[in-house]
Amino acid sequence: MIKVKKVITGFIDENCYLVYDSDTKYAAIIDPGQEADKIINAIESESLKPEIVINTHAHYDHISSDDEIRSKYKIPLAIHKDEVEMLADPEKNGSLLFGQYAVVKDPEILLEDNQEVKLSFVTFKVFSSPGHSKGSICLLFGSYLFTGDTLFAGSIGRTDLWGGNSEEIIKSLEKLKKLDPSITVYPGHGSMTTIAKSLNNARY
Ligand SMILES: [Zn+2]
Numbered sequence: 613m614i615k616v617k618k619v620i621t622g623f624i625d626e627n628c629y630l631v632y633d634s635d636t637k638y639a640a641i642i643d644p645g646q647e648a649d650k651i652i653n654a655i656e657s658e659s660l661k662p663e664i665v666i667n668t669h670a671h672y673d674h675i676s677s678d679d680e681i682r683s684k685y686k687i688p689l690a691i692h693k694d695e696v697e698m699l700a701d702p703e704k705n706g707s708l709l710f711g712q713y714a715v716v717k718d719p720e721i722l723l724e725d726n727q728e729v730k731l732s733f734v735t736f737k738v739f740s741s742p743g744h745s746k747g748s749i750c751l752l753f754g755s756y757l758f759t760g761d762t763l764f765a766g767s768i769g770r771t772d773l774w775g776g777n778s779e780e781i782i783k784s785l786e787k788l789k790k791l792d793p794s795i796t797v798y799p800g801h802g803s804m805t806t807i808a809k810s811l812n813n814a815r816y
């Protein structure tokens with residue numbers, strides 16, 4: 613059975629998610645933000661076996677512990693191909709703007725729209741959702757959708773940072789509207805919701 617554990621990291625309360633199989637303990641680590649120790653403690657306390665790091669997008673609050681998690685567990689990083697240039701650029705990934713400094717090594721796996729990625733415990737699907745940033749993606753694991761900073765419970769992502777585009781995010785949200793309304797949404801900040809609730813409540 614697929615389970616989700618949320619670890620809130622950093623000073624802007626970013627949600628890192630550990631998605632794992634409760635039997636085999638294999639896990640995907642989505643958006644390891646700041647506070648690597650806190651994330652590693654959560655992984656260890658559930659005795660998880662991480663097999664991949666995935667970034668919904670490359671803002672510093674979502675990527676800051678990528679390299680620490682990758683090197684500790686010797687696992688690859690997957691991110692949308694249009695987002696790669698932000699990883700090693702503290703201006704583009706927003707870290708300098710917030711008085712931080714985040715630089716991440718090149719990813720091993722480049723993702724694109726509609727791609728299906730097979731892990732040992734699940735196959736997840738990639739939905740390209742540009743707007744908050746150029747290569748923002750949502751990740752569908754069964755009936756769980758990880759939306760990064762594209763869609764929150766009651767609001768949508770800002771588009772005023774580097775690579776943001778307010779017209780694109782509207783198109784991306786229209787695409788998400790076509791998904792099953794009962795799908796559980798796990799956003800990059802704040803509490804979980806569903807496709808139906810979040811898109812009805814979000815003003816845009
Ligand atoms: Zn962001």
Ligand SMILES: [Zn+2]
Nearest residue numbers: 671673761800
């Ligand atoms: Zn964020």
